[in-house]
Each structure stands twice: as structure tokens, then as C-alpha cells.
Amino acid sequence: MVFLVFLVVSIAVVVLVMRAAERSGGAGGPxxxxxxxxxxxxxxxxxxxxxxxxxxxxxxxxxRRAKRDDGSPA
Known part of the structure; x- marks a missing residue:
């Protein structure tokens, strides 16, 4: 149960950090x-x-080579 709570909190933190970086123009933005x-x-x-x-x-x-070899056009 503790692991599940930790996992949900970790995902929430990552999403919030990504949104904050996007708003401030970070991560390759202008x-x-x-x-x-x-x-x-x-x-x-x-x-x-x-x-x-x-x-x-x-x-x-x-x-040219064909004409020279045969004497007639190919």
C-alpha cells in the first residue's frame, strides 16, 4: 500500500514539474x-x-560501338 502511494505521488510530482517547465519556457523552449x-x-x-x-x-x-562491331545499327 505504501509503495502505491509513493508511486502516485512520484508521478504527480513529475507531471507538475513538466507543466511548470513548459509554462516558464524551459526544456528547449524560447x-x-x-x-x-x-x-x-x-x-x-x-x-x-x-x-x-x-x-x-x-x-x-x-x-557507336554497336555500329562498329556489326556494321548495322542495333
Whole structure:
């Protein structure tokens, strides 16, 4: 029985402390801690082809090799 009372009181204390911190702007809220530096924009991603069949240079080279090997277009 004593353990149950202690458990309920402990939970109540934790809830009250969390509410008090929330009202005062604590726990990462504004006004507590160092100001954050603005985020740097990400550099643009390169526009290189994702796969060989997306690369026009690769396709041209492949077609050139096929013509050279067969004598006829693939």
C-alpha cells in the first residue's frame, strides 16, 4: 500500500514539474539555452545521370560501338 502511494505521488510530482517547465519556457523552449545558428543551405545536387541508360554520352558510345562491331545499327 505504501509503495502505491509513493508511486502516485512520484508521478504527480513529475507531471507538475513538466507543466511548470513548459509554462516558464524551459526544456528547449524560447529563452533557454544558446541561440541556434541559422542553417546553411544545402549545395545543389549534381545533375549527373543516375544510371548508365540515363547518360546520353554513354548511349552515344554504346550505339557507336554497336555500329562498329556489326556494321548495322542495333
Amino acid at each position: 529563452g533557454l539555452g544558446a541561440p541556434q545558428a541559422p542553417r546553411r543551405p544545402r549545395p545543389p545536387r549534381s545533375t549527373r545521370p543516375l544510371a548508365p541508360d540515363d547518360d546520353p554520352d554513354f548511349l552515344r558510345e554504346l550505339e
